Each structure stands twice: as structure tokens, then as C-alpha cells.
Amino acid sequence: MALSSHARTRAAAPAIDSVRLWDSLMTLARIGATELGGVRRLALSELDGEGRDLVSGWLREAGCEIRVDAIGNIFAIRPGSRGNGFCADGNPSMNPADLPVAVGSHIDTQPTGGKFDGNYGVLAGLEVLRTLAAATHQTARPIAVAIWTNEEGTRFTPVMMGSGVYCGAFSAAHCQAQADRDGITVGAALRAIGYAGSDRAPRFAAYFEPHIEQGPVLERENVTIGAVEGALGQRWFDVVVTGEDAHAGPTPIEMRRDAMVAAARLVLDVRRIAADAPDYARGTVGQMFVHPNSRNVIPGRAEFSVDLRNARESTLAAMVDALRAAAARVADEDRVRVEIREVVHFPPCAFDPALVAGIERHAHALGHSVRRIASGAGHDAVYVARTCPAAMIFVPCDGGISHNEIENAQPGHLAAGCEVLLAAVLEAAG
Amino acid sequence: MALSSHARTRAAAPAIDSVRLWDSLMTLARIGATELGGVRRLALSELDGEGRDLVSGWLREAGCEIRVDAIGNIFAIRPGSRGNGFCADGNPSMNPADLPVAVGSHIDTQPTGGKFDGNYGVLAGLEVLRTLAAATHQTARPIAVAIWTNEEGTRFTPVMMGSGVYCGAFSAAHCQAQADRDGITVGAALRAIGYAGSDRAPRFAAYFEPHIEQGPVLERENVTIGAVEGALGQRWFDVVVTGEDAHAGPTPIEMRRDAMVAAARLVLDVRRIAADAPDYARGTVGQMFVHPNSRNVIPGRAEFSVDLRNARESTLAAMVDALRAAAARVADEDRVRVEIREVVHFPPCAFDPALVAGIERHAHALGHSVRRIASGAGHDAVYVARTCPAAMIFVPCDGGISHNEIENAQPGHLAAGCEVLLAAVLEAAG
Numbered sequence: 001m002a003l004s005s006h007a008r009t010r011a012a013a014p015a016i017d018s019v020r021l022w023d024s025l026m027t028l029a030r031i032g033a034t035e036l037g038g039v040r041r042l043a044l045s046e047l048d049g050e051g052r053d054l055v056s057g058w059l060r061e062a063g064c065e066i067r068v069d070a071i072g073n074i075f076a077i078r079p080g081s082r083g084n085g086f087c088a089d090g091n092p093s094m095n096p097a098d099l100p101v102a103v104g105s106h107i108d109t110q111p112t113g114g115k116f117d118g119n120y121g122v123l124a125g126l127e128v129l130r131t132l133a134a135a136t137h138q139t140a141r142p143i144a145v146a147i148w149t150n151e152e153g154t155r156f157t158p159v160m161m162g163s164g165v166y167c168g169a170f171s172a173a174h175c176q177a178q179a180d181r182d183g184i185t186v187g188a189a190l191r192a193i194g195y196a197g198s199d200r201a202p203r204f205a206a207y208f209e210p211h212i213e214q215g216p217v218l219e220r221e222n223v224t225i226g227a228v229e230g231a232l233g234q235r236w237f238d239v240v241v242t243g244e245d246a247h248a249g250p251t252p253i254e255m256r257r258d259a260m261v262a263a264a265r266l267v268l269d270v271r272r273i274a275a276d277a278p279d280y281a282r283g284t285v286g287q288m289f290v291h292p293n294s295r296n297v298i299p300g301r302a303e304f305s306v307d308l309r310n311a312r313e314s315t316l317a318a319m320v321d322a323l324r325a326a327a328a329r330v331a332d333e334d335r336v337r338v339e340i341r342e343v344v345h346f347p348p349c350a351f352d353p354a355l356v357a358g359i360e361r362h363a364h365a366l367g368h369s370v371r372r373i374a375s376g377a378g379h380d381a382v383y384v385a386r387t388c389p390a391a392m393i394f395v396p397c398d399g400g401i402s403h404n405e406i407e408n409a410q411p412g413h414l415a416a417g418c419e420v421l422l423a424a425v426l427e428a429a430g
Numbered sequence: 431m432a433l434s435s436h437a438r439t440r441a442a443a444p445a446i447d448s449v450r451l452w453d454s455l456m457t458l459a460r461i462g463a464t465e466l467g468g469v470r471r472l473a474l475s476e477l478d479g480e481g482r483d484l485v486s487g488w489l490r491e492a493g494c495e496i497r498v499d500a501i502g503n504i505f506a507i508r509p510g511s512r513g514n515g516f517c518a519d520g521n522p523s524m525n526p527a528d529l530p531v532a533v534g535s536h537i538d539t540q541p542t543g544g545k546f547d548g549n550y551g552v553l554a555g556l557e558v559l560r561t562l563a564a565a566t567h568q569t570a571r572p573i574a575v576a577i578w579t580n581e582e583g584t585r586f587t588p589v590m591m592g593s594g595v596y597c598g599a600f601s602a603a604h605c606q607a608q609a610d611r612d613g614i615t616v617g618a619a620l621r622a623i624g625y626a627g628s629d630r631a632p633r634f635a636a637y638f639e640p641h642i643e644q645g646p647v648l649e650r651e652n653v654t655i656g657a658v659e660g661a662l663g664q665r666w667f668d669v670v671v672t673g674e675d676a677h678a679g680p681t682p683i684e685m686r687r688d689a690m691v692a693a694a695r696l697v698l699d700v701r702r703i704a705a706d707a708p709d710y711a712r713g714t715v716g717q718m719f720v721h722p723n724s725r726n727v728i729p730g731r732a733e734f735s736v737d738l739r740n741a742r743e744s745t746l747a748a749m750v751d752a753l754r755a756a757a758a759r760v761a762d763e764d765r766v767r768v769e770i771r772e773v774v775h776f777p778p779c780a781f782d783p784a785l786v787a788g789i790e791r792h793a794h795a796l797g798h799s800v801r802r803i804a805s806g807a808g809h810d811a812v813y814v815a816r817t818c819p820a821a822m823i824f825v826p827c828d829g830g831i832s833h834n835e836i837e838n839a840q841p842g843h844l845a846a847g848c849e850v851l852l853a854a855v856l857e858a859a860g
Contacts, residue, residue, distance in 0.1 A: 213680060214677060214680045215676075215677065215679070215680025215681050215682075216676070216680075216681060216682075216685050217680075217682060217685070220685060232679060234679070236725060236726075246645075246646070246830065247644060247645065247806065247807060247832065247833070248712060248714035248716060248737045248739070248806070249645075249662060249664070249712060249739055249805070249806025249807040249808075250643060250644045250645025250646075250647075250805070250806035250807055250830065251645050251646060251712070251806065251830065252645075252646075252647060252710075252712070253701065253704050253705045253711070253712065253713070254705070255646050255647070255650060255830075258701070258714075260697055260715050260716070260718060261697060261698065261701050261715075263694075264693075264694035264695075264697035264698050264715075265694075265698065267690055267691060267694035268691065268694050268695065268698070271683065271688070271691050274683050275683045275684070280682075281683070282678060282679060282681070282682070282683065283683070284678035284688075284726070284727075284728055285690050285691075285694075285729075286678060286690070286720075286723070286724050286725045286726055286727050286728065286729060287720065287723050287724065287725055288690060288718055288720045288723070288729075288732075290716075290717065290718045293716070293717050293718070294716050294717065295666060295716045295717055295735040295737055296666075296714070296716055296737050297714075297716050298714055298716065299715075299716060299718075302718075305725040307678045307725055307726050309678070309679055375679070375680070376677065376678070376679025376680035376681065377677060377679040377680055378679075400676065400680065400681065400685075402677070402680075403677070
């Protein structure tokens with residue numbers, strides 16, 4: 001039965017409805033809409049509750065059962081011919097043949113966020129389910145849409161809280177105890193909006209996360225689909241350069257121990273290190289504090305941040321070595337002290353090569369331009385990838401701009417990403 | 431009579447008393463002494479009044495008449511055989527042959543200042559007069575010691591107020607109306623401490639200002655006397671670099687418009703421009719503000735100061751041209767906007783070549799090591815030089831440190847500077 005139904009719908013080539021996808025994005029964006037056209041829907045706020053209710057209702061209408069776990073992650077499951085991903089006793093199935101294929105992302109936003117970051121992934125998953133429902137297409141595996149709690153980390157830390165709990169990076173109890181600036185805990189906020197669940201979370205056979213790129217690469221290269229190979233590893237440092245304060249007038253250049261000059265050399269070294277390294281290398285000095293920061297005083301101290309990223313742990317380590325070597329050279333030549341303290345170390349995450357290749361293949365087959373790309377930022381997929389094969393599908397966003405109320409994306413690009421998602425999900429779900 | 435007395439004392443070689451000089455410095459430093467060994471004696475404060483009373487008393491005891499002008503400048507005059515520098519009607523003499531030879535500086539201090547900045551110049555002048563008094567040495571010209579009001583400019587602006595009024599850079603009325611943060615005007619403060627004078631200021635035949643170097647050159651080169659050729663011209667700029675904010679992760683290096691990187695290149699350009707230019711060139715970036723100054727955001731804006739100095743106006747202009755050329759190059763290559771706004775332009779001041787050569791000659795004759803040097807900072811002598819031949823005598827200070835409570839100088843160096851001063855004054859005064 002299931003197999004013949006499957007064969008029939010393949011022949012009918014179920015197609016997503018790009019207008020319906022766009023309309024769902026615009027409807028969800030009304031909840032927390034800002035005057036400048038963005039969205040402010042902070043994690044576990046009343047507005048987040050409204051958004052969850054809206055999207056859960058849509059998912060239920062598309063034929064899903066809704067489960068909510070202890071950290072408020074929502075799992076909407078459309079059963080397949082092999083069940084719903086759970087055993088009869090209510091525990092999640094551990095049988096590899098039965099596990100759901102999942103699509104997920106988040107619907108909480110930045111304080112001045114946009115309509116697409118996160119929301120697109122969830123609503124693309126919804127659109128896949130609506131498409132299958134309309135086509136009465138039965139898959140072998142169940143299909144799940146996951147809405148992860150507090151990806152943005154703006155109101156509560158840690159960021160990517162829901163997916164982090166899902167993969168065991170931190171415990172639900174630890175996260176429930178985190179409080180916002182008003183002292184409201186995650187646990188209390190979950191209860192207030194009715195999302196303090198007690199369901200077990202399903203395991204997945206595969207996980208796909210469609211997302212706007214949040215960077216400029218696809219747009220500048222006029223490419224529609226990014227087959228995301230992985231997320232860059234990140235190593236963050238605090239650097240303190242100590243020289244000697246002195247009057248700008250009486251002190252000849254060659255007698256100075258100028259912390260600003262030494263810091264400037266290191267800023268350029270960071271850029272050079274990133275420009276010269278392979279594997280999607282990034283290097284950024286985002287923060288700079290100069291002391292005493294007076295016009296006519298040679299700075300005696302400069303403090304700055306260094307953010308190094310790379311898709312490969314070994315290349316990232318080589319970049320760090322190069323930073324330390326540059327610091328030693330500058331310290332010696334400029335007669336300053338340079339202290340480097342590592343403050344963050346996220347390892348790179350490689351997505352599943354077969355899923356990435358599949359995304360590329362489906363894009364080609366559907367006639368969409370595609371390139372391999374890395375995610376420079378963190379996403380829920382990075383945590384979920386610790387539990388199952390995972391991959392992301394990027395689509396362009398206008399100007400590469402995100403985390404901004406003017407964040408925008410083109411309906412055609414969003415639809416293309418959703419078409420690739422549908423093909424990838426169907427392939428994985430059988 | 432005067433001539434024979436002069437001949438006799440030349441034979442007797444009047445010698446300064448280095449212990450008396452040191453003791454006067456330490457006694458004056460008690461007024462406003464800080465716990466860390468420095469001095470806080472803000473211009474026209476009660477403590478400044480006490481300091482003025484003390485030093486005026488000493489000068490009177492050394493045989494001087496005291497005059498105070500409308501801005502509170504004190505002129506202590508030891509008459510010469512040619513009079514006291516004033517006509518019978520009380521107006522200052524304009525006869526070049528009669529004009530006093532002056533020594534001067536200031537006794538107001540920085541909020542956390544030292545014992546020597548300014549005070550040394552005034553008390554070296556006092557020591558010269560005490561030496562001549564002890565030797566009953568009669569000069570042809572009168573000798574004046576000037577104590578200029580509010581050199582530091584910390585409590586009231588403009589800086590170098592007293593000497594500025596003396597040379598006509600600003601009017602006494604304008605300066606009297608300036609208020610401190612508590613709304614107390616210069617005029618009211620002068621009246622409160624009894625230094626709102628009405629005397630006319632004398633004109634000078636020559637002006638000498640001994641001062642600690644406030645820089646590292648003499649100490650590092652183990653030289654005792656600096657024959658100051660002039661004060662550097664200063665041109666100060668505000669620079670704004672505008673690029674584009676972007677996420678540090680998703681944005682490849684080659685697609686960035688990183689204001690921090692562009693600013694760092696310009697910081698190094700400023701140093702290179704100063705290192706390559708002749709004529710005591712200095713170039714300093716003392717202030718740096720980066721926006722949004724967030725670890726994982728590529729800075730879209732960087733604002734910084736540039737302080738360029740040079741002894742020669744034409745070389746200073748060439749340095750400014752080089753800065754503008756560097757800014758244009760960086761703007762083009764890094765695809766940023768660079769705006770440069772000039773905020774200060776003090777022209778260089780060349781001291782009197784004959785007086786500078788004399789200082790060098792006297793130092794040699796007295797067995798003190800000497801080198802030509804530039805003053806990187808402003809001094810009262812820069813304004814006085816607009817009215818008469820002027821020069822400065824620098825002595826080393828420990829570590830080149832000044833405007834600091836740990837400011838220190840060696841008694842032997844201070845005495846050496848005073849010996850050179852005495853010789854220079856006697857030569858000029860006849």
C-alpha cells in the first residue's frame with residue numbers, strides 16, 4: 001500500500017507552493033512586527049508563545065502530532081508507513097530503520113531581527129508537510145519538523161539552548177534555571193506560555209535545516225542554493241598589548257613603545273592570516289579599546305578581540321599558531337608585551353557528506369545554481385549534527401544582511417530552497 | 431661704578447648654589463603636595479595663591495620689585511644700571527637698550543602633576559637673582575623673572591593663558607571671563623587670591639625658559655643640557671573611516687569593508703610618515719573608537735585622532751599631504767570612506783638662533799654635555815618668542831616622565847641648567 005502510494009506521488013512530482021510558503025512567512029512575521037519591517041519576538045516571550053501556537057496549529061492541520069519536551073522544543077511528527085518515531089511505550093524509537101527525517105530551525109528572533117532568520121527553516125518544513133498532505137504522499141519514515149527553543153540567546157543564555165539540550169551539550173535542568181535580566185527563569189517563561197512539556201524527543205534518521213545565508217556570498221555570485229559543508233570552528237581571544245604611555249610631542253618615534261601601533265600591526269596580521277589560509281578562513285578584530293585614549297598621549301595599552309574561524313580544526317590551529325607567532329614578533333620588534341587569552345573554542349562541524357552531495361544533486365536536477373559553502377555562524381544544525389547525519393541548505397538574503405530589521409530574501413530563492421528540501425527529505429524518508 | 435662692579439664679579443665668577451635651588455623646589459612643592467610625591471596646585475586656586483606669595487616673597491628678598499598685570503602674570507624685576515624696564519610715567523620702556531633680560535615659566539601644575547614642570551624655570555630664575563644678589567653683581571640691563579598665569583590649562587582654557595595674553599594671542603578680558611567647571615571665572619579667581627593686578631607688563635630684550643625635557647631624549651643619550659631650537663608645530667586631525675558592519679562568521683575576507691583594518695593601516699601610515707620625515711617629526715594616533723565594537727561583528731566605523739608635529743612648517747605640510755594620500759589609497763583599496771577633519775593647527779616656533787647657539791656655547795664652557803633638541807610640547811616661551819628673542823634650556827627628567835606625580839629630576843642636572851642660564855643671562859644683560 002505504502003509503496004504503491006509512494007510510487008504514485010513520485011510520478012505526480014509533488015511540488016511546493018511558493019505563494020503559500022511566502023504567505024506563511026509574512027503571517028508569522030506579524031507577531032512581533034516592528035515599525036521598520038522587522039520582528040522582535042524574543043525567546044519564550046508572550047509573542048513567542050503566540051508564534052508557537054500559530055505554527056503548531058498549522059503543523060497539526062498538515063497532519064502532525066505535536067510533542068513538546070522539557071526545554072520547550074516542539075516536534076511535529078507526520079507518521080510514515082514505519083510509524084511515528086516512537087515505541088508503543090512512548091519512548092523514542094532507537095531502530096535506525098524507523099527514525100524520522102527531520103527539518104528544523106527556530107522562530108525566536110533577535111531584539112531587532114528579521115522575518116527570515118530561523119522562521120524560514122521551520123516554515124519550509126511546514127511547506128514540505130503541506131505539500132505531502134495535499135498530494136496525500138505517504139513516506140516510509142515519519143517526517144518531523146523541529147522548532148528549537150531560544151536559538152538566538154539574546155534573552156537567555158546559552159545560545160542554541162533547545163538544540164544544545166537535545167544533543168546533550170547541556171542539561172534541561174541547567175537551562176531551565178537560567179534567568180533573563182528581569183529574573184524570569186526559562187522554566188517560568190516556558191510555563192507562562194504553556195510550553196513546559198514532558199514529552200520525550202524523537203531521534204532522527206537525518207536532519208535538514210534550510211536558512212538564509214546571513215552573508216554575502218550567494219548573492220554576490222548570483223547562486224541560488226548553498227550546499228553547506230559545515231559550520232566553521234571558532235576560536236576567540238582577548239589580546240592585551242602593554243607598551244608605555246608617553247607625551248606625543250616630546251617622544252621621538254624610535255623611542256616609543258606604542259601599544260596602538262603594535263595593535264594595528266596585529267589587526268593587519270589577523271587579516272593576513274585569514275586571507276592566506278584555506279578552508280573558509282575568517283579573522284576579525286571587532287573590539288578595540290585604547291588607553292588612556294587621549295589625543296596627545298602615546299597609548300600605553302591596547303586591548304582587542306580576535307575571532308578566528310575555519311572549517312578545519314587543523315587549519316584553525318595553524319591560524320592560532322600564526323597569531324601567536326605574529327604576537328611574539330610584534331612584541332619583540334615594538335618592545336611591548338602581548339598577552340593572548342583564549343575565551344571561546346567551538347570546534348568546526350562537518351555536515352554529512354552524503355546529505356551535502358544530495359543537496360547539490362537535487363539543486364542541479366531542479367535547475368537551481370548551487371555552490372558549496374560554509375556556515376560562518378552557529379546554527380541548531382551544528383548541535384543536531386552530533387546526533388545524526390545533518391546538513392543545511394542556504395539561500396541568499398539581500399545584501400547578506402541579517403540580525404537586522406531590514407533583513408530580506410527573495411520569494412523565488414526561498415521557494416528554490418524549499419524545493420531542494422522537499423527532494424532531499426523525500427530521498428531520505430523513502 | 432656699575433662697570434667696575436661688573437668686572438669684579440666676572441673675575442669672582444658668581445656661582446649658583448645648587449642646594450639652595452633644590453631646597454626652593456622642595457619648599458614650593460610642599461604647597462599642594464600629594465601623597466604620591468607629586469603636586470596638585472591648579473591655576474588660581476588658593477594653593478596657587480600661596481605658591482605665588484611664597485615665590486614673590488623670595489624674589490622680593492632677592493632685590494626685586496614685583497608687578498602683577500591684569501591676567502595675574504607676575505614680573506619680578508631686579509633693576510640694572512640702565513633702569514628697571516619702565517619709563518618714569520610707569521609705561522614699559524620701548525628702548526631696546528634698556529629692556530630687561532627675562533627668565534620665566536609657571537608654577538601652576540597638572541591635577542596630578544610633579545614638582546619640576548614649570549616650577550624649575552621660575553626657581554632657576556630666582557636662583558640666578560639670589561646668586562647675583564649674594565655677589566652684589568650689577569648688570570647693565572634689568573633682570574626679570576616672569577611667573578605666567580595658567581600655563582597648564584587644566585582648570586581654565588586656553589592653555590598658556592598668561593603668556594598668550596602677554597604676546598597678544600588673546601585679550602585679558604576674554605581670558606578673565608573664562609570659567610572653570612564650578613562657574614568660577616578667571617577674573618573672580620584672580621581677585622580671590624589677590625592677583626588681579628593693574629600693572630603694565632615690561633617688554634624684554636631676551637627671554638630664557640629653563641624646563642625639564644618632559645621626554646626621554648637627554649636621559650637616553652646621557653646628555654645634560656638641551657639647547658632647544660624651537661617648539662614643534664602641531665596639526666591635529668579627526669579621522670572617520672566608514673566601511674560596512676557585517677557578521678564576522680559568514681563574510682569572507684575579500685568581501686569585507688572592514689573599518690578596523692583600514693584604520694589599522696592608517697595608524698601604521700601615520701607612524702611611517704613620522705619615522706621617514708626630518709625635522710623632529712612626530713606622528714601619533716592616541717584615540718581610537720570602533721563601532722559597533724562587538725567581538726563577532728566586522729566594524730563598520732572607526733574614528734581616531736592623528737597628531738602630527740614637526741619643527742618646520744613645510745615639512746609638517748608634507749606630512750599632512752602624505753596622510754591625505756595614504757587615506758585616499760586605503761579608501762580605494764579597502765573600499766571604505768575616509769574623512770579627515772583638521773581640528774588644531776599650531777605653527778612651529780623657532781627660537782632665536784643666537785640665543786640657542788649661546789646656550790650651547792655656555793654649556794660647553796661649563797663642561798656640560800649638550801645637544802640641540804626640539805620641544806615637542808607647548809611652553810610659555812612659544813608665545814613670548816613672538817615678542818622678543820627667546821630660547822629654552824632643557825634638562826633631563828627621570829624616564830622622560832612628566833605630568834605625573836612621579837615626575838623627578840636630578841639635582842645635578844637642575845644645577846647644570848641653572849649654571850647655563852646664569853651665563854646666558856649675564857651675557858644678554860651685560
